[in-house]
Structures are given as C-alpha cells and as structure tokens.
Amino acid sequence: MMATQQASGMKPIVRPIRWLIVLAGMAVLSWPAQTPAAEVINPIRLNTVGFLPELPKQATIAMACTNFQLVRSRNGTVLFSGTVSGPNWNSDTAENLFTADFSSVRESGEFTLRVPGVGESAPFTIHPGAFTSTYRTAMLGMYLWRCGTAVSATCEGRTFAHDACHTNDAGLDFTGGKGFHDATGGWHDAGDFNKYVVNAGVSVGVMLRAWEDFSGALKSLKLQLPPETNAVPDYLREVKWELDWLLKMQAADGSVYHMVSARKFDRFEMPEDEVEPRYFSSWSSAATALTAAMLAQAARDYRPFDAAFADRCLQAAQLSYAFLAQHPGRQPTDRQPFSTGIYQIRSESGRLWAAAELWESTGHTNYLHDFETVAQNLDQPVAPEFDYGDVRDLAMFTYLSSHHPGRDPGLVRSVSQALQDAADEVVANATAEGYARPLGTKYFWGCNGTVARQTALLHAAEKISANPKYRTTALGALNYLLGRNYFGRSFVTGVGFEPPLHPHDRLSASLDLGVPCPGRLVGGPQPGARDWADSQADFTRNEIAINWNTALIYALAEFLPE
Ligand code: 9MR
Ligand code: ZN
Numbered sequence: 001m002m003a004t005q006q007a008s009g010m011k012p013i014v015r016p017i018r019w020l021i022v023l024a025g026m027a028v029l030s031w032p033a034q035t036p037a038a039e040v041i042n043p044i045r046l047n048t049v050g051f052l053p054e055l056p057k058q059a060t061i062a063m064a065c066t067n068f069q070l071v072r073s074r075n076g077t078v079l080f081s082g083t084v085s086g087p088n089w090n091s092d093t094a095e096n097l098f099t100a101d102f103s104s105v106r107e108s109g110e111f112t113l114r115v116p117g118v119g120e121s122a123p124f125t126i127h128p129g130a131f132t133s134t135y136r137t138a139m140l141g142m143y144l145w146r147c148g149t150a151v152s153a154t155c156e157g158r159t160f161a162h163d164a165c166h167t168n169d170a171g172l173d174f175t176g177g178k179g180f181h182d183a184t185g186g187w188h189d190a191g192d193f194n195k196y197v198v199n200a201g202v203s204v205g206v207m208l209r210a211w212e213d214f215s216g217a218l219k220s221l222k223l224q225l226p227p228e229t230n231a232v233p234d235y236l237r238e239v240k241w242e243l244d245w246l247l248k249m250q251a252a253d254g255s256v257y258h259m260v261s262a263r264k265f266d267r268f269e270m271p272e273d274e275v276e277p278r279y280f281s282s283w284s285s286a287a288t289a290l291t292a293a294m295l296a297q298a299a300r301d302y303r304p305f306d307a308a309f310a311d312r313c314l315q316a317a318q319l320s321y322a323f324l325a326q327h328p329g330r331q332p333t334d335r336q337p338f339s340t341g342i343y344q345i346r347s348e349s350g351r352l353w354a355a356a357e358l359w360e361s362t363g364h365t366n367y368l369h370d371f372e373t374v375a376q377n378l379d380q381p382v383a384p385e386f387d388y389g390d391v392r393d394l395a396m397f398t399y400l401s402s403h404h405p406g407r408d409p410g411l412v413r414s415v416s417q418a419l420q421d422a423a424d425e426v427v428a429n430a431t432a433e434g435y436a437r438p439l440g441t442k443y444f445w446g447c448n449g450t451v452a453r454q455t456a457l458l459h460a461a462e463k464i465s466a467n468p469k470y471r472t473t474a475l476g477a478l479n480y481l482l483g484r485n486y487f488g489r490s491f492v493t494g495v496g497f498e499p500p501l502h503p504h505d506r507l508s509a510s511l512d513l514g515v516p517c518p519g520r521l522v523g524g525p526q527p528g529a530r531d532w533a534d535s536q537a538d539f540t541r542n543e544i545a546i547n548w549n550t551a552l553i554y555a556l557a558e559f560l561p562e
Pocket of ligand 2: 193
C-alpha cells in the first residue's frame, strides 16, 4: 500500500508497454515451450473462490500498476481503493509482481478487483462461509472415486455416475494359481482405477487428522452422500469407505497386501468397462505399518459413533503391529508382475506412525516406548513437507497432541522445537515467493498436493505457538491453489475461475460431459513454476489423486466456519 511512489518511480509509462509486449510475445511464441500461453489468463491473480472477512486478503498483479479498487458485483460501486506495493522480482515465474492488499475490508458479498490500466479480476466472495461449497465439492470428488459400487451425483445440472466397477477384485496370484480374495470397495487412486495401500496411508491419515483438528466444523456439515445413516457423521462415512477396504487388504497373519492393480495401465474407459483381471501384489512392510496406523487412528475417531467398528479397527491394527514386530526388516512388495504405479517407498516411518496412533488410542506404554526409542534418534523429526513416501510428520502431530500422561518431557520439547523450525521454514518459503506459495520455489510431480498438505504442519505449529503467521501462511496455500498463481486459474476442477477442464482422469474423459468430475485438485506445475497445461495426456502435471485431494480437504477444513 505504501508503494505507489515506488511503482510510479519505475517509469510508469514504459513499463505497461513492456509488459504488454511480453504478454503478446508469449501468445505468439507459446513460450515457455511446455506451457501454451493460453493457460495464462489474467494478470490479476487471486483466490477466485473467496476470502474470510477477518483474515488477510491479497492479490498479485503481473503488470505495472499503481492503484486498485474493490468493486461490488451487485451494483458496481467501489467499496475500497488502495495503492499497490511492488514491483518485486519473482524468480521462479520470472515476473515483476505487484501486490494489492485489501485485508481491511470486512464486508461480505461478491466483488471484483479493478486495476486501472490492467483490467478486472475474476469475481470472488468475501464471506465467513467462503470455503464451504468448495469443501463440499472436494468431498464429492472423494465420493466419485468410490470403487466396487455404483456412484451418482448431480452437480450444476450434470450427473456424474458410473456402475458398480471392479467387482472381481482381486486375484491372489497373477498366474491364476491361488484364486480370489475379496478386496472390493475403497477409492480408486487417481486418474487410474488401481488401489494402493501406501497412498491410502497419507490420504486417510490427513483426513483423520483434519477430523481431529476441525471436527467442530466438520461434524455439522451435511454432505448427502450415500449410504445415509444418522449414527456416523457424513465426513467419517466417506473415510470409512476406504477403511472398510483396508480391512480387506489385511491377510489373516496381519500382513497387508501392498496394492490391488491391473498388470498394466488400461486405456481410458469407464471403470465398469475395465474388466482386465486385477491382482494383489505381495505384502510389504510399508503397507502393513501404514494400515496399522490408519486403523489405530480410526479406532478412536469412530468410537463415539460406531463402537463395534472401532473395536474391529483396533484389533486389526494390533494384529498388523504384532506381525511387524516379528518382521523387523524392510519388506518391499514384488513389483515384477506390474507396470502400474507402485508407491514403492524406502521409508519405514509408517512403523513410527503406527506406534504413535496405537499409543494414543490405547494408552499402552509399550507403544509409547517403541515410538520414543525411534523418535529420539531421528536427525529431523519433522519435515517441512511430507507425502506418502514419509509420514513421520503425522506421527509427530499425534505424539505432540497426545492426551495421555507419560511422554518423555525432553523429547516433547525437542519435537515441538523441530516442528516449529519446520513450520518457520515454510513461512519463510511463502514470504520469499511472489504468490506466497508455502512450498517456495520447489516444483515436482504432485506439488499442488504438497502445498495443500503443508497446512497440516502449519496448523500443528499454530497449536504450539499462537502466532498468526502460521494461519496466514496456510491460507496462502489455498489462495495459490484457487487462483493466486502464475496462471491466474483455479487448480481444482469445478471450482473458481477457469479450472482445469481436461484432467488426466479416466472417468471424466469417458463420461465426456464437457466438464470433468468436480472437486479434484490437479498435480500442478513442474519442473518449473510455469510448466503446466490443462492437458489430459499430461499425467505428471494434470492428473488427480486421492492424496492431493485429501490434503486440499484438510486445508479447506481449517477455514470452515465453526
Ligand atoms: O504421486 C506419485 C508421484 O510422487 C510419483 O513420482 C509418480 C511416479 O511414480 O507416481 C505418482 O503417483 C501416481 C501413481 O503411481 C499411479 N496413480 C496415479 C498417481 C498420480 O500421478
Ligand atoms: Zn472400481
């Protein structure tokens, strides 16, 4: 706001012309090569879903400008005028960026941002419930991943549906020798229809963490997803669809099959038409540990609503944990029969997470002892970003928020410190990046999911120290994903301004309704900030996946009205 002088000091007449030339040049030359210029839609880039009245509100403008106005969509009147700050050079997108700050505005309604000499933004709302409908849509996105059942949902006049699919899951042995074992149900993984326990791990873990952190808001939100029962809240019912499947992935001895998958990725077709045989892959220590952790956490979260289910989850978790105690080494699955995604990981952090969850759900000190013995020796107990490959952060969140007495106070202190250090690194990344992206300038396969998931770390830090910077940075993650990014577009299908229309998703492509299944976060740009296109073929940037969506759901849950 201070920087009108700065901006006008930067030769205000020359700069807009230079930017127009750059933008026009991009349109002509399609530069950079991976990213058609058409993907960059508006130089005024902001969260196109909305803002909460009490929290910061900023837009990024990628063209020279000096001032801006907040305009009521209802009647075109100007509610607020301000001067921009900047320009600041943003290295990852190679742009000069200006910032418009309208944090002081508290009025609810629909607005646009008008920037003289540049144009007008996409419309957005300011409202205490700004994220409620996006949250509902993201949960619908989870529902549409259900396997083994018919699904149907109508959204803005279009019905997204498929018949019961993969009802023969799955063969025990790809040579056909050992027959079948029931593993129907669960969520499809992504744009493919296979089902991988390792990716279920971080997905369910983040969803149950959201439940524990924000159940006040989540409990009362009706989702109208089948089967409707009054006993279990809608949110937990959706997660139970996956948990019921995980229980089937456990063998009698407690080991857990690594995945159920076709031998190779099938063509784009409806899930019910995908009739290629699917098989279990051999058990792995990662799948077994992650399942023990998920089911242990579920045991305490479902107990108030369905005690019988909670008992089943706990028994199964303990069985897998006991199996792992007998098999202390790393056991990868045999990937030889499969060329699909495999989520083969090296980390044994699932064991640590299982110990933490079993401790929290039972209070038995043997689990605490197991956890603390390993945790004490970790060089980095908390990582600034986490995903399916290493879930130690989930273990630490549970350990730090434990309700039981008996933890080692020295370890609690050092893990708290590590968590705050990691969160401070995330805050610093966001501060240094022009769009306030909490992952800073790192771009990789699925990075949009990581950006969303970082909100869980930031919230854990906020629980330890009430510093508002953690919440502001978490909100920055949502802002980025919903339009405050280089493309000026929402990365969530069916939501916000110019969302992806062509995600790498077999169901959406086969339904061919003109718009894809809604409520799905796409993987995002990589290897550079500008390298993304809304292209169906581009599975490294424009696929959808359960671990990215559940992270988005966590981020949205944090900002729902209580
Ligand atoms: O998200 C996964 C990414 O981290 C890996 O680099 C990539 C290659 O192994 O696989 C991604 O996961 C895909 C999985 O293997 C199969 N289903 C689709 C997933 C998202 O692209
Ligand atoms: Zn299916």
